[in-house]
Amino acid sequence: MRSRSSLLTFTLILGAALLIGALNLAVPPGAAMHAPDYIVSLAGKYTCYAILALALDLVWGFAGILSLGHAAFFALGGYAIGMYLMRQIGARGVYGSAVLPDFMVFLNWKELPWYWHGFDMFWFAALMALAVPALLASLFGYFAFRSRVTGVYLSIMTQALTYALMLAMFRNDMGFGGNNGLTDFKDILGFPLAAASTRVALLLASALALGLCVLLARFVVASRFGKVLVAVRDAESRTRFLGYRPESYKLTVFVLSAAMAGLGGALYVPQVGIINPSEFSPANSIEAAIWVAVGGRGTLSGAILGAVLVNLGKTVLTGALPDAWLFVLGGLFIAVTLFLPGGIAGTWFIRKPRGARAPAAGVREAAP
Amino acid sequence: MKASIRAILLIALVLASPLAHAQSHSDARESHSDARALLASQRYDDVREGVHTLAASGNPNAAALLTALRDGRLFFASDKALYIRGQDGRLTTESGHPAPDIAASALHPVRVNNAVRRAADAALGALNLFAPSATDRETAAAAVFQTRDPALLPALDRALAQEKDPSVHRAMEQAWAAVLLSSGSGSAAERLAAVAALRARGDLESRAILASLSGQPPELVEASGQAVRAIDRDLQLWNLAQNVFYGISLGSVLLLAASGLAITFGVMGVINMAHGEMVMLGAYTTFVVQQAMQAYSPGLLNLSLPASVPLAFLIAGGAGVLIERGLIRFLYGRPLETLLATFGLSLILQQAVRILFGPTNRQVAAPPWMSGATRLGGLTLTWNRLWIIAFAALVFAGLMALLRYSSLGLRMRAVTQNRTMAAAMGIRTPWIDALTFGLGSGVAGMAGVALSQIDNVSPNLGQAYIVDSFMVVVFGGAGNLWGTAVGALTLGVVNKFLEPVAGAVLGKILVLIALILFIQRKPRGLFPLRGRAAEA
Numbered sequence: 082m083r084s085r086s087s088l089l090t091f092t093l094i095l096g097a098a099l100l101i102g103a104l105n106l107a108v109p110p111g112a113a114m115h116a117p118d119y120i121v122s123l124a125g126k127y128t129c130y131a132i133l134a135l136a137l138d139l140v141w142g143f144a145g146i147l148s149l150g151h152a153a154f155f156a157l158g159g160y161a162i163g164m165y166l167m168r169q170i171g172a173r174g175v176y177g178s179a180v181l182p183d184f185m186v187f188l189n190w191k192e193l194p195w196y197w198h199g200f201d202m203f204w205f206a207a208l209m210a211l212a213v214p215a216l217l218a219s220l221f222g223y224f225a226f227r228s229r230v231t232g233v234y235l236s237i238m239t240q241a242l243t244y245a246l247m248l249a250m251f252r253n254d255m256g257f258g259g260n261n262g263l264t265d266f267k268d269i270l271g272f273p274l275a276a277a278s279t280r281v282a283l284l285l286a287s288a289l290a291l292g293l294c295v296l297l298a299r300f301v302v303a304s305r306f307g308k309v310l311v312a313v314r315d316a317e318s319r320t321r322f323l324g325y326r327p328e329s330y331k332l333t334v335f336v337l338s339a340a341m342a343g344l345g346g347a348l349y350v351p352q353v354g355i356i357n358p359s360e361f362s363p364a365n366s367i368e369a370a371i372w373v374a375v376g377g378r379g380t381l382s383g384a385i386l387g388a389v390l391v392n393l394g395k396t397v398l399t400g401a402l403p404d405a406w407l408f409v410l411g412g413l414f415i416a417v418t419l420f421l422p423g424g425i426a427g428t429w430f431i432r433k434p435r436g437a438r439a440p441a442a443g444v445r446e447a448a449p
Numbered sequence: 450m451k452a453s454i455r456a457i458l459l460i461a462l463v464l465a466s467p468l469a470h471a472q473s474h475s476d477a478r479e480s481h482s483d484a485r486a487l488l489a490s491q492r493y494d495d496v497r498e499g500v501h502t503l504a505a506s507g508n509p510n511a512a513a514l515l516t517a518l519r520d521g522r523l524f525f526a527s528d529k530a531l532y533i534r535g536q537d538g539r540l541t542t543e544s545g546h547p548a549p550d551i552a553a554s555a556l557h558p559v560r561v562n563n564a565v566r567r568a569a570d571a572a573l574g575a576l577n578l579f580a581p582s583a584t585d586r587e588t589a590a591a592a593v594f595q596t597r598d599p600a601l602l603p604a605l606d607r608a609l610a611q612e613k614d615p616s617v618h619r620a621m622e623q624a625w626a627a628v629l630l631s632s633g634s635g636s637a638a639e640r641l642a643a644v645a646a647l648r649a650r651g652d653l654e655s656r657a658i659l660a661s662l663s664g665q666p667p668e669l670v671e672a673s674g675q676a677v678r679a680i681d682r683d684l685q686l687w688n689l690a691q692n693v694f695y696g697i698s699l700g701s702v703l704l705l706a707a708s709g710l711a712i713t714f715g716v717m718g719v720i721n722m723a724h725g726e727m728v729m730l731g732a733y734t735t736f737v738v739q740q741a742m743q744a745y746s747p748g749l750l751n752l753s754l755p756a757s758v759p760l761a762f763l764i765a766g767g768a769g770v771l772i773e774r775g776l777i778r779f780l781y782g783r784p785l786e787t788l789l790a791t792f793g794l795s796l797i798l799q800q801a802v803r804i805l806f807g808p809t810n811r812q813v814a815a816p817p818w819m820s821g822a823t824r825l826g827g828l829t830l831t832w833n834r835l836w837i838i839a840f841a842a843l844v845f846a847g848l849m850a851l852l853r854y855s856s857l858g859l860r861m862r863a864v865t866q867n868r869t870m871a872a873a874m875g876i877r878t879p880w881i882d883a884l885t886f887g888l889g890s891g892v893a894g895m896a897g898v899a900l901s902q903i904d905n906v907s908p909n910l911g912q913a914y915i916v917d918s919f920m921v922v923v924f925g926g927a928g929n930l931w932g933t934a935v936g937a938l939t940l941g942v943v944n945k946f947l948e949p950v951a952g953a954v955l956g957k958i959l960v961l962i963a964l965i966l967f968i969q970r971k972p973r974g975l976f977p978l979r980g981r982a983a984e985a
Contacts, residue, residue, distance in 0.1 A: 228968075244916050415790045415794060418793075
């Protein structure tokens with residue numbers, strides 16, 4: 082039943098992406114059914130946000146870990162691909178250095194820092210986009226879960242983590258372009274990024290990635306592992322007394338989720354054409370949490386729905402009433418927590434809400 | 450050491466003063482007319498000589514003449530009489546009377562080049578050494594210390610002889626030592642005394658003068674080397690003390706921002722992401738109060754900050770009570786939801802303030818009693834930092850006293866320690882919850898008044914402090930106000946000590962990482978609560 086619904090989600094996502102791509106490429110501009118380029122890039126952005134939301138839902142909705150630093154994993158994945166794209170510019174940069182990106186020439190650097198080596202190969206950058214977030218998550222998670230930091234404390238620490246990373250990335254001598262970040266990308270795997278066909282291909286790749294992530298997440302939460310995870314969320318001590326090790330379950334899902342967020346970021350950067358340290362800002366991570374909360378945490382399709390709906394609202398409102406958007410976003414935070422704890426999916430689409438009203442999503446268990 | 454300097458100075462002065470006095474009394478008239486002749490000369494060397502003669506003449510108008518000369522406003526007529534053109538263009542005689550009508554062609558400007566100007570500056574400096582006010586004399590001595598013009602040595606000697614004020618005397622002694630050592634004049638004993646005087650001054654400039662001594666007799670080099678090392682040691686200590694002061698100052702800012710949070714988050718366990726916005730409300734209250742005072746009672750403008758404190762407390766506290774009644778009470782027991790809802794609230798508050806007051810920074814002026822600095826030994830203590838430290842201490846003490854000695858505080862502690870039992874004793878717990886939350890928010894508002902003095906009053910003011918504040922509370926141990934104080938001061942000092950080594954940003958990152966690791970080790974902070982309260 083459930084696996085069928087996620088297959089449906091998979092088909093829907095891919096179908097929508099294919100439709101938008103076809104309407105963009107096959108229908109001539111000017112025709113009523115033509116999908117303009119900005120629709121393609123918007124859809125691509127939303128798809129990447131949905132991957133981030135799905136990743137966050139996996140840890141928050143199913144393991145009770147509210148990470149307020151998930152945008153950091155997203156941005157790290159983005160930086161990895163951004164570094165590849167920078168290397169691809171080669172001698173076409175403003176300063177025409179074949180090896181050094183423009184900002185390094187500008188800073189008077191003579192040679193490539195060691196951690197930039199290998200990023201001229203796509204497979205390496207793609208691997209790093211997954212591995213770096215996963216590594217950071219496993220380090221952080223290992224320490225945090227081992228010492229049983231839970232609930233709000235964990236949230237604040239993840240927030241401090243992304244805050245520290247943001248401050249670090251703002252520094253010029255970190256070698257990641259400082260304040261301006263990485264931008265002016267030319268092409269990916271030899272295809273120019275400005276071409277419509279490349280953009281459609283990127284959208285399709287993102288949709289495929291999202292669909293596969295949904296299937297993977299469904300597989301994880303439906304497995305025995307996922308059942309223990311939900312048990313940890315609802316009653317961590319009891320699960321521990323039953324002989325499980327909650328920390329290793331949490332660590333595994335945290336690392337998986339971080340890699341997933343990194344994948345989202347890696348697909349995001351070629352489509353928006355820039356990555357800079359503000360992606361690490363704590364507000365971004367909290368915004369991702371609200372996507373999940375609006376859509377319904379503990380439901381996989383809900384997270385995707387929330388990401389798309391909230392961002393759609395953001396796009397429309399920041400265009401029409403720029404001043405009102407933050408009021409709406411703030412209001413969403415309050416309204417969802419007060420009146421719609423299960424989110425849209427949890428309240429309306431699923432008859433027996435599994436994740437909705439989860440009493441223990443992070444609540445410290447009362448001492449007996 | 451001191452005594453020997455005095456003795457040497459005394460000898461020098463006894464030798465020098467009869468000459469100086471003789472010159473200033475009997476030869477005054479003659480030297481003045483000399484000076485006129487020299488100033489009227491076409492040769493720069495003569496003019497410079499004239500400057501020196503004029504300065505030594507004791508002429509009461511010498512200062513005015515020299516200033517005019519330096520600015521190119523001094524003229525002489527064919528009879529060598531000097532005229533000054535004032536800033537308004539009117540001609541006056543030397544003594545300041547309006548000048549008789551003279552044809553402009555009959556007047557010639559005194560020739561000035563850079564060397565003459567320097568000589569005039571130095572001579573003016575020397576003249577000020579005899580100014581009636583002690584502050585003027587001290588400033589003049591400090592100026593001589595900077596310029597180190599050997600031509601001023603005789604004037605310094607004379608000034609030292611008649612100086613009564615001890616601090617001015619010390620300044621002159623140091624200037625004398627600096628001139629003596631950098632000009633290479635004076636006897637060996639005098640120079641040793643000068644080294645000692647500079648050693649006693651002990652700042653970077655003295656060190657530079659001492660370190661530049663070379664090709665001198667070995668005992669002098671030895672003495673100056675020792676003095677340089679001693680100064681280095683002293684400077685290091687002062688530097689340390691200055692860093693501690695900066696650290697305490699930063700720590701007190703953190704304490705102000707965090708003590709409200711220590712109540713709402715630490716004691717009540719409510720995670721309020723809009724806490725920073727309460728700080729912001731306080732800062733904007735200060736701004737509004739200042740604007741209102743400027744408009745309606747400019748005479749009281751200097752008191753706008755103290756007047757803002759209670760108002761900021763009431764406004765932010767009132768907002769806190771509203772937030773608790775309207776939002777947070779529905780979310781007790783669901784901390785993650787509280788976090789998200791209050792974050793949404795903070796977005797709304799920020800945007801509301803942005804629309805009301807505009808997105809740009811607002812200026813809150815510092816009252817005169819908060820600007821400037823005072824020196825304590827080698828320390829520079831700015832008044833606004835001192836006031837903020839005092840204010841933080843006061844707020845903290847008030848908060849502690851309120852919690853410990855007032856009946857409201859007693860009830861607050863009762864409710865947080867054992868809610869059911871407190872309710873059974875007849876305490877209206879919902880009301881106490883609202884008041885406690887209001888208290889924490891009000892304290893944040895008061896922090897905003899202080900922060901308006903050191904930070905930009907902008908809609909983002911609160912955000913800059915929220916992560917730090919949470920770190921302080923978690924580091925100190927939730928529920929423990931003393932822990933918050935120790936945590937804030939420790940973090941402040943550590944931050945300031947890391948800054949010179951690692952740079953400001955990297956220092957902050959290191960502190961954050963250290964904190965994250967620390968919380969791994971001690972999840973309940975430095976001073977965890979023990980006993981039953983800890984179980985809640």
